[in-house]
Amino acid sequence: MKKYASLLLFALLLNGCDDGDLTVDTIDFSDESISSQTCDPLTNNLIYRLKTQESLLLQLPDNSIKNDPSVYTYDIDNSAYRVVYRAYDGTVATANICGTIPPKTPNITEEWLGTGGIIEITTSSNIESNATDGSTKITGYNHNIVFRNITFAKPSGDQVEKEYVFGVYKTSYTSPTTAFTNPVQQCPTSKQLYNYSTSSALTIDNIDPALIVNEITTTPRSGLINANGTTNKVLLRTYINGTLTQGYFCNTTIPSTPAVSETWIAQDGIAQTSGIIEVTTTNVNNVFTHTIVLKNVTLQKDHSSFKLPTTYTYGNLEVVVAP
Structure with missing residues (x-):
């Protein structure tokens, strides 16, 4: 009897060991230290955020991120406009997102797909003032990205979030030169x-x-x-x-x-x-x-x-x- 009890206890211990898989109930990328990055800074068609074993991906058609202060909205269609969340069994890095041939590890253990909702991008300019001559210049743009009424299709069933903050994606900008040495x-x-x-x-x-x-x-x-x-x-x-x-x-x-x-x-x-x-x-x-x-x-x-x-x-x- 003692022999069978020992075997049962050993089996329970094995099942309780951490195999690296991440169990996900909610997505939380609210930490402002997690920067939004892109694989292609010229077109900005894939923007992503990474945690140790998680990624949140936003795929957009070329030039959907505009350096012009306004509010832009796009329908999530899981085609041209995609939102994807992934959990991994190990540490994830940029190479796993942007590599031409992605590494074999870590493995994806769970994936959520955005199947409906709105991508809302509120863009504002960063202005730098010169107190000496009164001029200003634009140094870049902040793109505050929020998903509204997004539906995630996940392994356990659909989940709807009324508002989910993706985060701020920043683009740089060089103001035009107005310093001329020629005569008029x-x-x-x-x-x-x-x-x-x-x-x-x-x-x-x-x-x-x-x-x-x-x-x-x-x-x-x-x-x-x-x-x-x-x-x-x-x-x-x-x-x-x-x-x-x-x-x-x-x-x-x-x-x-x-x-x-x-x-x-x-x-x-x-x-x-x-x-x-x-x-x-x-x-x-x-x-x-x-x-x-x-x-x-x-x-x-x-x-x-x-x-x-x-x-x-x-x-x-x-x-x-x-x-």
């Missing part, structure tokens, strides 16, 4: 003013002719930026590949290369407050130098915006006049 130029026919670097250009389209007059000023001439009008429209464009040259400007047809990456539009001016163009003119030996300054200018693209320095020197436009 003016196109002879369109009267567009332009200044540029190899990667960006700031233009004033059809500047008000009353601002550029070959007469010495005692006080600056002043005008207001007009975002949608026919004069004084200020645009900042960035270009792909950083190959912008002076030959790009003043053409009847805008060249196709280098291609425009982004277009930022200066917002409408308000008298004595913001969006102001000031021009001061001097004359030395029949060379009139028009120094152009922009004051309190905000540039906007979709729902993103940043500020130029409070007093931003656009540059000098020189006009030679025959004696």
Whole structure:
């Protein structure tokens, strides 16, 4: 009898040993120290979070994560928009998620699939302010991801979560350069003013002719930026590949290369407050130098915006006049 009792106790001990499997009743990735990562930073089509023996995966079509403050919603369909939770029998790492040939271990012990619900992504921009010159720049974007009314199909049956916080996914961003070392130029026919670097250009389209007059000023001439009008429209464009040259400007047809990456539009001016163009003119030996300054200018693209320095020197436009 004692022999059979000992065998039964030994069997119970064996069954009670930890074999590394993880029993899951709820998913909890609320620890803010768990960062959201992506396998492909260019398209962001797979975002994941990892714990020691767990992963939470979000697969999206390319460019579903947008660097533009707003709220974006997508239907979970377990196809183009997928949510997958997995538990493992050992430590899981990035290689298990993103590897071309995933490692053999750890093994997946449990998987939950999102079969319905909404993916809600609330995007905001990270703004860095310069207290010295009053400018701001965008350094990146935060994408706060929440699943609403998500249904998980799991081994023990469906489970519905009214709200499940996936977490914050961060993307980086480099603000356009507005530091130009060239003199301002003016196109002879369109009267567009332009200044540029190899990667960006700031233009004033059809500047008000009353601002550029070959007469010495005692006080600056002043005008207001007009975002949608026919004069004084200020645009900042960035270009792909950083190959912008002076030959790009003043053409009847805008060249196709280098291609425009982004277009930022200066917002409408308000008298004595913001969006102001000031021009001061001097004359030395029949060379009139028009120094152009922009004051309190905000540039906007979709729902993103940043500020130029409070007093931003656009540059000098020189006009030679025959004696």
